[in-house]
Amino acid sequence: MTAPWWQSAVVYQVYPRSFQDTNHDGIGDIQGIISHLDYLQKLGVDAIWLSP
Numbered sequence: 001m002t003a004p005w006w007q008s009a010v011v012y013q014v015y016p017r018s019f020q021d022t023n024h025d026g027i028g029d030i031q032g033i034i035s036h037l038d039y040l041q042k043l044g045v046d047a048i049w050l051s052p
């Protein structure tokens with residue numbers, strides 16, 4: 001039996017409010033996270049944990 005994926009996954013925690021602001025209102029947004037998915041994939045990230 002293999003271990004669940006999350007036991008060996010690389011999880012990157014993101015605080016969206018300060019991660020990336022794409023509409024220039026001073027607050028990070030989901031589109032900012034989406035715009036960096038290629039970069040996170042290159043880092044070897046398996047999952048993203050969004051902080052409140």
